[in-house]
Amino acid sequence: MEDQRTxxxxxxxxxxxxxxxxxxVVDGAxxxxxxxxxxxxxxxHSRLLRVMAKERDAAxxxxxxxxxxxxxxxxxxxxxxxxxxxxxxxxxxxxxATLDPxxxxxxxxxxxxxxxxxxxxxxxxxxxxxxxxxxxxxxxxRVGLVEIWRISVQMALEAIRIPDGPYKAMADGNRLHGVxxxxxxxxxxxxxxxxxxxxxxxxxxxxxxxxxxxxxxxPDARFVDRLIAQHHSAFGMLVAKAWSMGPDxxxxxxxxxxxxxxxxxxxELPRLVxxxxxxxxxxxxxxxxxxxxxxxxxxQVALGHMEPSRPMVLADRTIDRLEKEGLDxxxxxx
Numbered sequence: 001m002e003d004q005r006t007x008x009x010x011x012x013x014x015x016x017x018x019x020x021x022x023x024x025v026v027d028g029a030x031x032x033x034x035x036x037x038x039x040x041x042x043x044x045h046s047r048l049l050r051v052m053a054k055e056r057d058a059a060x061x062x063x064x065x066x067x068x069x070x071x072x073x074x075x076x077x078x079x080x081x082x083x084x085x086x087x088x089x090x091x092x093x094x095x096x097a098t099l100d101p102x103x104x105x106x107x108x109x110x111x112x113x114x115x116x117x118x119x120x121x122x123x124x125x126x127x128x129x130x131x132x133x134x135x136x137x138x139x140x141x142r143v144g145l146v147e148i149w150r151i152s153v154q155m156a157l158e159a160i161r162i163p164d165g166p167y168k169a170m171a172d173g174n175r176l177h178g179v180x181x182x183x184x185x186x187x188x189x190x191x192x193x194x195x196x197x198x199x200x201x202x203x204x205x206x207x208x209x210x211x212x213x214x215x216x217x218x219p220d221a222r223f224v225d226r227l228i229a230q231h232h233s234a235f236g237m238l239v240a241k242a243w244s245m246g247p248d249x250x251x252x253x254x255x256x257x258x259x260x261x262x263x264x265x266x267x268e269l270p271r272l273v274x275x276x277x278x279x280x281x282x283x284x285x286x287x288x289x290x291x292x293x294x295x296x297x298x299x300q301v302a303l304g305h306m307e308p309s310r311p312m313v314l315a316d317r318t319i320d321r322l323e324k325e326g327l328d329x330x331x332x333x334x
Contacts (some may be wrong), residue, residue: 023291027160029334030274030297035261036254038233041241044234044254049075051231058225067219071227074213079182079242080210083159088113091154096145110140110148112238116142117152128324146192153201154179156243160208167211173334174207175325177280183318184276189269196272198245199252205252220290233257234317259301275300279311285321287330 014102024182049072056068074080089110095101110116118134124139125132133139141146157178162171178201185200207228214224237254245253252269255262257269275298282294287305295308302308319329 012250020103022200023286023289024284026290026292028278028285028292028294028297029095030257033257034228034230035256035258037252038236038261039254041250044237045075048231048238049154049236055227060221062123063217064219064223065262066217067214067223070213070217071210074209075238080209080238082239082242083156085243086152086155086159088116092145092149092152093193096149097157101145106145107140111136113152115155116148116152117186120148121153123147123325126325130319149193150179150182150197150201153198155202157205157208157328158211160205162211162215164210165215167215169333171208171211173332174204174211176322176329176332177334178202178204178313178320180274180277180280180322180329183309184279184314185269185272187314187318188272188276188306195249195252196269197247199249199256199269199273199274202236202240202243202245202249203253203256203277205239206232206237208240211241260303271301271305275311276315279308280318281316283312283315284330287319 008273024116037047038044052072052075056072058175059068059125067078069285088109094208095106095109110120119144120136120139124142129142133142143151150253154175157175158236164308181203182197182200182263186194189196191197210224210228210232233256237250240250251262251272255267255270256273259267259274262270278294278297282292282297284292284294285294294312298308298311323328
């Protein structure tokens with residue numbers, strides 16, 4: 001992806017129109033990442049242990065050594081010290097998998113999770129809808145069961161807690177970016193619930209693991225940025241494995257920065273995630289008066305399988321929807 005980044009940054013006078021100031025030309029955020037080296041999570045784990053040991057030994061400060069050492073401890077720990085994948089999401093997934101879900105059972109699952117109930121009320125009362133509901137049942141109907149499942153899944157990212165400090169804002173932006181990319185990936189696949197949303201949601205989850213270790217050890221920010229760029233896809237594969245995601249999701253997380261690096265029969269979902277990632281970042285760049293040429297990047301990834309206009313429209317719609325729910329998407333740094 002580095003060659004693509006260089007070409008994009010070299011394009012002059014981006015976004016200039018008659019009577020309008022030219023946009024600032026920026027590198028696409030999707031270029032700041034490297035795909036995993038293999039689709040095998042066992043090999044990814046072994047390689048990360050070796051690389052982190054080298055990083056620890058080469059670190060120039062005590063904090064940087066502690067940071068690399070903390071990542072080694074994470075890799076050596078059962079399930080990467082991750083919180084369990086939300087039980088509510090698992091229950092809802094099973095209940096909604098039937099052709100005719102039992103509504104009373106679904107409501108019981110929702111009502112048993114106060115955090116989820118609060119989130120449903122928040123969305124149902126947002127400016128996205130003309131008037132507030134007068135019951136939880138009405139709120140659930142208004143938000144929709146598929147979207148409620150998505151919210152329950154998003155709580156997996158929120159459970160990876162980053163304490164207050166310089167890395168919390170980065171983590172918050174990472175989570176919001178995952179929601180956006182998950183929504184667009186699912187829309188591109190025309191599958192509102194399933195592995196497409198999960199793959200998009202979790203595509204950068206490896207960065208959260210790295211940020212959590214950084215928040216505990218206070219390393220140099222440049223060191224953190226470099227490890228995220230180089231290794232978040234590999235860490236993300238291990239997170240997806242620990243949370244019992246299927247092989248399609250694991251591969252998509254590991255190769256969303258270079259979907260064409262794996263065999264043609266396995267690249268469909270990684271390609272959709274890559275396209276959604278580009279579209280979301282490019283749409284946000286445009287709203288921030290910046291130009292990163294996402295249409296060109298989408299063409300390079302899609303290899304003729306998709307016109308750039310569709311993912312760009314879907315990204316704009318998703319951003320608009322979340323902003324109507326009260327989220328400051330454009331103002332969030334990620």
